Each structure stands twice: as C-alpha cells, then as structure tokens.
Amino acid sequence: MRIRTRLLLLILAVLVPAFLGVALAVGYVYVEERRAQENSVKETVRAFSLLVDNELETNEGILHALAGSPALAEGDLDEFYRHARATAPLRGGAIALYDAAGRRLLDTRVAPGSALPERRLANIDTLARRYGADRTLVSDVFASPEGGHRFVIQVPVHLGGRIAYFLSMSADASSLQKLLTRQRFPEQWQAVITDRQGHIAARLRDPERFRGHLVGDAVLRSFAVVAEGTVSANNLAGIPMRGFFNTVPDSGWHVMVTIPQAELRRVPLHTAAFLGAIMTTLLVLAVAAARWFGQRAAAPIEYLGRSAEEMGQGREIAYTPQGVLEIDAVARRMAEASRQIVRAQAELERRVAEAVANSERAQTALMRGQKLEALGRLTGGIAHEFNNLLQTLTTALQMAALTSNQPKVQSLIETCRRTVGRATALTTRLGSFGRVQDARLLTVDPADQVRGSLQLLRGVLRQGSSLEVDCAEDVWPVTVDPLQFDLALLNLTINARDAMPDGGRLGITVRNVTLEPGAERAQGAHGDYVRVSVSDSGTGMPPDVLARALDPFFTTKEPGQGTGLGLPQAYAFATQSQGWLALSSSVGAGTTVDLYLPRSHQPLSPQSPSRGGTEAPRGAGRVLFVEDDELVRETVVRGLEQSGFDVVVAPGGDQALAMIEAGLDADVVFSDIVMPGKVSGIDLAGILRERRPGLPVVLATGYTDQRVAVPGVQVLAKPYEIDQLVDLLAGLARQE
Structure with a gap:
C-alpha cells in the first residue's frame, strides 16, 4: 500500500469519528445555548423586578419618614402639611393624610382650609379589605382627572399602639x-x-x-x-x-x-453553524493534506531525518539533491543552518567574553559611585554643621567691626575674618564629594578660569617642569562651581607633579567639542561640551593601578604623602557639573585626564561687587527669618535689625508656614534649607510660590543633597556677609 494511501486512511480513521462526535456536540451546544440564553433573560427580568420593587420602596421610605414626624404625633397638621409639601415628589406628585376612618385630612395639592376631594380614584380601599389595612399598599394604575395615569402608595401611621392615620403618596406612572x-x-x-x-x-x-x-x-x-x-x-x-x-x-x-423567537434562536443557530463549518473545512483539508503528504513523503523524509540527526550532533551537513523542490529547499536551509551554527558558537563565545568584561566594568563603576556617595554624605554633613558655626562667626565679626572704632580691635577682627575665610575654603573642599551646591554655581568662561589659576598651578610644579596652556578662541561658557573647578585643576597638577619627580611637561588645553550619539567616549551622552585636558609626561600608570585610580582613598604614594582623593575629587566635580571624566594612561607615556563639561546657554555670571568702608548697609521692610540654629538666629537677627529691618523669627519651616497661613504680612522670606520637621526650606519656598506668588523668597545653604528647583528663588551660600544679605533682601523687598 502506498504511503499516501496509508496517510489518508490514518487521517480519516482519526477525523471521521471525531467529526461524528462533534456533530452530536453541535446539537448539544445548540440546546444548551438556547437554555442558557433563556435562563439569562429570566435572571434579567428577575433583577428588573427587584429594581421596580426598590423604586416603590423608595417612595414607601419617604412615607415612613413622614409617619415619624413629631408634628403628626402632636396633631399639628399645619406644621405637618409644610413637611409633607416639602417632601412631595416634584413631578406632579402629592401626599395626602387620612384619619383611621378613611377621611382625607390634608392634601399637598390643596391649601390648608380649602375643600378636600372626597372620592379616591385609586383602589386602595379594595386592597385594604383584601390584604388588610395594617401594611403598605400599592394601588393599580388609574387615569387622573388632571391627565395621565397615576398610582398610589399607602402606609399606616401607628400612634399609641393603634392605627391613627394613613399616609398616601400619588405618583405619576411615567416616573x-x-x-x-x-x-x-x-x-x-x-x-x-x-x-x-x-x-x-x-x-x-x-x-x-x-x-x-x-x-x-x-x-x-x-x-x-x-x-x-x-x-x-x-x-x-x-x-x-x-x-x-x-x-x-x-x-x-x-x-x-x-x-422575537427568531432572535432567541439566532445565537444558538450561529454557534452550531459555525462549529459545523469548521469541522467540514477541517475534514476537507485533512483529506487534501493526506493526499499531498502521501505524494511527497517517503525517501526525502528519511533523508531529512538523517540530516537533522547530523546537525544535532554539531556536524556540518553535506547537501544532496532529492528531486523534490520542497525537500531540497529544506535540505539546503539545513545545510546552511549547520554552517551558521558553527559560526554562531564562535560568536557566542566572543560575546560572552565581552559581556563578562562589561559586567566587570559596570560593577567597578557602581562601587566607585557608592564610595563617592558615602564620602559625600559624610563630608557634606560635616560641612553643613561647620558652615552654621562659620555663619555665626562671620556675622558676629562684621557686627563687631561696625560697632568698634579702635584700630587694634579692627586688626584683630580682620585676622579672625581671614581665619574664617580659610575655614570656609576647608568646608568647601569637604563638600566637594557631596551634592552640587546651587548657591555656588556660576556661569563662567572656562578659558578665563584656567588662566586665573596659572599662578597657583605654577607654584605647585617642581623646578625643571614646564606648564603649557592652549585655550581655543570663543570657548563656550559652562555652569560650574568655580572653586571646585580650581580645586580639580590643582589636584590634577599635584598628581602630575608627583608623576614627574625629575621634571617634565604639563599641558592644559581647552577646546569646544560636539559629541555625536554613539561616539566612542561619549559615555551615553551627546551634544556640545567643553573639554579641559590635563596631560603630563610622567611615568604613567599600569592597568591594575588605572583600574582603581578613581577609587576614593586609593593611592600608590607612601603613607603621609597623599590621601588618594585628588582624582576622585576631579571625578566628583565633573559628575556634579553634569559631565564626566575620562582617564587614559600607560606606563612610560604619561597620563591624560579629560574633563567634559556641558555647554551652558546662560549669560556669564556677573562678578559680585565689593562694598568699601565699614558703613552699615540699610534696609527696610518686614523679614520672616526661618533658621533652626539658635546661634545663627541670634547673630543674623541682630544684624538685620540694626540694618533697619523688622524681623519675625520662625525656628522651622512648619512654624513659618503656620505663621504665613495665620495672616503674617512679610515683605520677604529668608530661610535655611536643611531644618528639622516636615517642611524644609525648599518645601517652604515651593508652597509659598503656589499660595503667595508675589512674596520674594531667599534660601541659605551650607550643604544640602536637594536641588533648588523652585523658579524665582535665590540661593545664598553660607557663610555669607551680612551686608551681602542686607543688599539682597532690601532689593527684593522693594520689588515686592
């Protein structure tokens, strides 16, 4: 017997009994679908009857509420009439009161004292005789003399254990x-x-x-x-x-x-017809498929089986034509697939190696970021507390300078102020690993910033070392913390000096660069940047040292000769400036550090004018001063009051917000950022921008891990000079 005949008989032997079974199933589905549809409609009608009952019970509930009226219990029918008229349905409805004998006492459609209709059109009396008067009764529909059709709901009113009245409500059937x-x-x-x-x-x-x-x-x-x-x-x-x-x-x-009966039969008939059509189509397709497979199967199938076995064993298949177009096409594809599998195995091994290397690099970057984050939180917290102390000293020294005319005292005050300035620089360095400080951000010309640091950088280098600076024309401005910029250049110069013990060349170049998406060193970013490159001709770093060069506290220097924070500080500065640092080095070829700083489209920040002499600045208006540090409050409040301000003090953001909401009229709000309680300085500024949009707000910060994103809010860095604060607040108070 030919294989196609065997396949045909096999398929028919499976499908014909299945087809007969499905035919019976189609009949069963029709019956069950019809029964299910009828049951569904019955449930719908049953639910609808409950909705009607609920609608009637709503009106009944109104009558029961009126039945409990104190006016009705006291026999005050005039007061009860007003209650009933206010409760009567709006659309032509009416409420009537009958005594126990069935006489109408009042009707909301008739004014008190007017004649009441005697005859009841509803069949309530008939229903009361049939079902009893001591229950809620719903009349049948009747034609109303005013037009339309109505029905009546009546409930008994019990007083003293007996039926004293009957309350009825007539409603329009159209409701x-x-x-x-x-x-x-x-x-x-x-x-x-x-x-x-x-x-x-x-x-x-x-x-x-x-x-x-x-x-x-x-x-x-x-x-x-x-x-x-x-x-x-x-x-x-x-x-x-x-x-x-x-x-x-x-x-x-x-x-x-x-x-309609036809509608009830439509869905079951369609379901049965659909199933029948599917089974007929499947039977026809099965017979056709059996004939086709019978003609095409046999030797070519066995050949494909052998080829598949060889491919499963990882061997390359040698293609041999079989004379059947489809089988030959599959055989050629299998042969090609076997060759691709061999190549894919090699490619897979290569990609696995790359993935492992990328994973190691990502892990290294993650650990470096975690270390810098931990260091930033620690040093930033110390800087915040230290800046509060420095603020107290700065304000107190300035107030002392304004109140004393003795030269010796002025000299001592100036010495203390220089000491506070050095402490301020120290806290700034402590905060270099923390979050970026908005109060210290300025838009500067990076070429001018580099030129301004040359004298300091030359003093760091050893004799025999040369410093070459090459700044391009029209360098784009950048928004950075200038002090951190200078500190990063200084740290990189110190590292270069230590890498050139016998002297060498240190080069600093400043260039505009535009990075396209997918650029080799773009690190996922693209756009306009200013690249500040610091390169030396020193000894360079081997790969193992280069891999850990950006880790905080890692250093190859002898104990006491270095902290290992130079490169991490430069890395933190670049990252906080929304850019990045690229490091390249090889033994004997020197080291190059590239700082990529994003281009700023803001105008250059103006230089802060200096106040000459010791004349105290003047201001006017009411200032709401929000500060949790008692020492800072004591000194700053005294300075503001001596400058002419009316100062109202709040120890925290929660108290300040409560004072504003209580009606405090202030010309300007001056607040610290980091404070205990639920409302920080940034939160307070945001709330005031919504509730009091015209009220100026100035924030002061020594360190914070939050960005000030409230528009129109100025930020002042701690420690600040009192005259700087007075000038700023006075200007804002006049604008307000």
Whole structure:
C-alpha cells in the first residue's frame, strides 16, 4: 500500500469519528445555548423586578419618614402639611393624610382650609379589605382627572399602639419610565411594567400611547397562574414573540420582557453553524493534506531525518539533491543552518567574553559611585554643621567691626575674618564629594578660569617642569562651581607633579567639542561640551593601578604623602557639573585626564561687587527669618535689625508656614534649607510660590543633597556677609 494511501486512511480513521462526535456536540451546544440564553433573560427580568420593587420602596421610605414626624404625633397638621409639601415628589406628585376612618385630612395639592376631594380614584380601599389595612399598599394604575395615569402608595401611621392615620403618596406612572431607559435592553427587545390587573404603567417603546392599556389575554392568563414564567404569543405585527415575566415583590405588580423567537434562536443557530463549518473545512483539508503528504513523503523524509540527526550532533551537513523542490529547499536551509551554527558558537563565545568584561566594568563603576556617595554624605554633613558655626562667626565679626572704632580691635577682627575665610575654603573642599551646591554655581568662561589659576598651578610644579596652556578662541561658557573647578585643576597638577619627580611637561588645553550619539567616549551622552585636558609626561600608570585610580582613598604614594582623593575629587566635580571624566594612561607615556563639561546657554555670571568702608548697609521692610540654629538666629537677627529691618523669627519651616497661613504680612522670606520637621526650606519656598506668588523668597545653604528647583528663588551660600544679605533682601523687598 502506498504511503499516501496509508496517510489518508490514518487521517480519516482519526477525523471521521471525531467529526461524528462533534456533530452530536453541535446539537448539544445548540440546546444548551438556547437554555442558557433563556435562563439569562429570566435572571434579567428577575433583577428588573427587584429594581421596580426598590423604586416603590423608595417612595414607601419617604412615607415612613413622614409617619415619624413629631408634628403628626402632636396633631399639628399645619406644621405637618409644610413637611409633607416639602417632601412631595416634584413631578406632579402629592401626599395626602387620612384619619383611621378613611377621611382625607390634608392634601399637598390643596391649601390648608380649602375643600378636600372626597372620592379616591385609586383602589386602595379594595386592597385594604383584601390584604388588610395594617401594611403598605400599592394601588393599580388609574387615569387622573388632571391627565395621565397615576398610582398610589399607602402606609399606616401607628400612634399609641393603634392605627391613627394613613399616609398616601400619588405618583405619576411615567416616573417608572426611567427604570426601563437605564436597562439598555437590545433594540429587538420590548419591556413593560404592569399593575396587578395588567394595565401598562411603563413601556420601553411608545410608552405614552400604551400607558393604561391592558396587555394581551394570553399574558393575563399567565399572570394569574404563576408568579414568574414565560408566555408565547404574536405581537401586533404578527411576529412570534416569547415573553419572560416576573412578579414584583410586595406590590403584586408585574414586569415582562418580550423577545422575537427568531432572535432567541439566532445565537444558538450561529454557534452550531459555525462549529459545523469548521469541522467540514477541517475534514476537507485533512483529506487534501493526506493526499499531498502521501505524494511527497517517503525517501526525502528519511533523508531529512538523517540530516537533522547530523546537525544535532554539531556536524556540518553535506547537501544532496532529492528531486523534490520542497525537500531540497529544506535540505539546503539545513545545510546552511549547520554552517551558521558553527559560526554562531564562535560568536557566542566572543560575546560572552565581552559581556563578562562589561559586567566587570559596570560593577567597578557602581562601587566607585557608592564610595563617592558615602564620602559625600559624610563630608557634606560635616560641612553643613561647620558652615552654621562659620555663619555665626562671620556675622558676629562684621557686627563687631561696625560697632568698634579702635584700630587694634579692627586688626584683630580682620585676622579672625581671614581665619574664617580659610575655614570656609576647608568646608568647601569637604563638600566637594557631596551634592552640587546651587548657591555656588556660576556661569563662567572656562578659558578665563584656567588662566586665573596659572599662578597657583605654577607654584605647585617642581623646578625643571614646564606648564603649557592652549585655550581655543570663543570657548563656550559652562555652569560650574568655580572653586571646585580650581580645586580639580590643582589636584590634577599635584598628581602630575608627583608623576614627574625629575621634571617634565604639563599641558592644559581647552577646546569646544560636539559629541555625536554613539561616539566612542561619549559615555551615553551627546551634544556640545567643553573639554579641559590635563596631560603630563610622567611615568604613567599600569592597568591594575588605572583600574582603581578613581577609587576614593586609593593611592600608590607612601603613607603621609597623599590621601588618594585628588582624582576622585576631579571625578566628583565633573559628575556634579553634569559631565564626566575620562582617564587614559600607560606606563612610560604619561597620563591624560579629560574633563567634559556641558555647554551652558546662560549669560556669564556677573562678578559680585565689593562694598568699601565699614558703613552699615540699610534696609527696610518686614523679614520672616526661618533658621533652626539658635546661634545663627541670634547673630543674623541682630544684624538685620540694626540694618533697619523688622524681623519675625520662625525656628522651622512648619512654624513659618503656620505663621504665613495665620495672616503674617512679610515683605520677604529668608530661610535655611536643611531644618528639622516636615517642611524644609525648599518645601517652604515651593508652597509659598503656589499660595503667595508675589512674596520674594531667599534660601541659605551650607550643604544640602536637594536641588533648588523652585523658579524665582535665590540661593545664598553660607557663610555669607551680612551686608551681602542686607543688599539682597532690601532689593527684593522693594520689588515686592
């Protein structure tokens, strides 16, 4: 027997019984789908009947609330009339009060003292005789003399253990129409709400035309037999319909949803037809596939099997044509794939080696960043506390200089001020490994900055060493901390001096560079930069030393001859300036350090003018001074008050915010950044920008790990001169 015949019989033997089973399953699916659809509609109708019951109970709840009115218990019908009229439904509704004998005592549609209608149009009395008066009663729909159709809800009012009154509410039957509209029934469905006798109270379509009409006889007979069920009948257009009804609890009303018979059968029929079409298509495709495989299979298949086995063993396949186009194409691809697998194995080994090397570099960079972060937090915290002490000394010395005219005292004060200046420089170096300080950022010309440091750098180099500086024309400005810039150049020069014990050449070049995406040394960044290169002709570094050169406290110098913080400080400066540092070195060829600083589009920062003489600056206005350090508060407040300011002090951001919200009228706010409590100086500035946008804010900082991102807020570095502060606050107070 041919292989194609065997394949055909095999497929038919599997699919034909499966096809018969699916045919039975299609019939079962049709029946179950029909039953499930009917059950779903029944549940929908049952839920809808509960919605109607809930709507009626809402009105009943209003009546029960009125029944508990103190005015009704005290017999004050005039007061009760006002309560009832305020509670009556807005759309033509009314509330009436009857005594136990059924006489109408008041009606919200009639003014007190006017004649009340005697006859009740609703069948409440009939229902009371049938079901008892001591319960909530809902009447059937009736035609109102004012027009339209209404129904009435009545509840008994018990006083002293007996029925003293009856409260009733008449409502427009059209008020139930909104329940039908909210259900979003399908377009082919029809839904109605009827009373006990089958009068239509609300209808999904043409409600005004059919309201008050009776439903069909077949439906009425079904209503009389069971509380919920189905009924089949033709509608007015002669279309066979199937209705699903349910009785509303307590009231005895009914809700019914009718659906065309064809609509009920449509989904099950489509499902069955879809499954049948799929099975027929699969059977035809299976027979065709069996014939095709029978014609194409056999020897070529065995050949492919052998080729696959060889490829699985990692050997390269030798292609041999089989005379079948498809098999030959697969065989050629398998042969090509075997060659690619061999090449891919070599490529994979190479990439694994690169990935391992990249991972090691990333790990090294991560450890370096963690070390610098830890060092920055430690030194930054020390700098913050030290700057508060220096601020107290700076202000006190300036105040002393303004109040004393003795030359000896002035000389001592000037000596102390120079000492404070050296301490300020020390704290600045301590903060060099911390976060960038906004108060110290200036936009400068890097070429001028380098030229201004040449005298200091030449004093560091040994005799026999030369310093060559090459700055390009029109170098772009950069935004940096000038002191940290100078310190980075100084540290790099000291390292170069130690690498050239017998003298040598130190070169500093400043160039504009534009890095394209993917550039070799762009480190993921691109754009306009100023590159400051410091290169020496020293001994250079071997690879193991170069790998750790940027680690804090790592040094190859003898104990006591170096801290190992020179290169890390330059690295921290470049990173804090939104740039980076590139280091290259080889033994005997010297070392080159490139500082990449991003181009700034801001104008150059102006030089701070110096105040001559000892005349105290003057100011005016009210200053809210926020400072947690008691010593700083004591000295700065005295200086501001002597300069003419009215100073209000807050020991923290929380207290300052409370004072502002309590109505404090200040011309300018001067606050420290780092303070205890929930509100820091930056938070306070941001809140005031939203609540008091015209109030100037100045922040002072000795060190902070937060960036000041509030627009329009000026930042003053600690320690500051009191005259500098007075000039700044006075100018802002005048602007305000």
